[in-house]
Amino acid sequence: MTQPRRARPRNEQADREIDENLKRAFDEIASEPVPDRFTDLLKQLKEKEAHAPRAPDQPEENRSDD
Secondary structure (H helix, E strand, O other): OOOOOOOOOOOHHHHHHHHHHHHHHHHHHHOOOOOHHHHHHHHHHHHHHHHOOOOOOOOOOOOOOO
């Protein structure tokens, strides 16, 4: 039977660099505009929800008109 590998000691500098790079990559993607096809789909969904009958036991949700 083989021995399980031991975890490497944490390298704080490497952890910081990984965190910074992940944040930078995410920020770049998050700042991109949402494609029109997705905003159109969201609009269609909101319209269908507005016209859909609500079940008597279904609570009314707090909706914001975006």
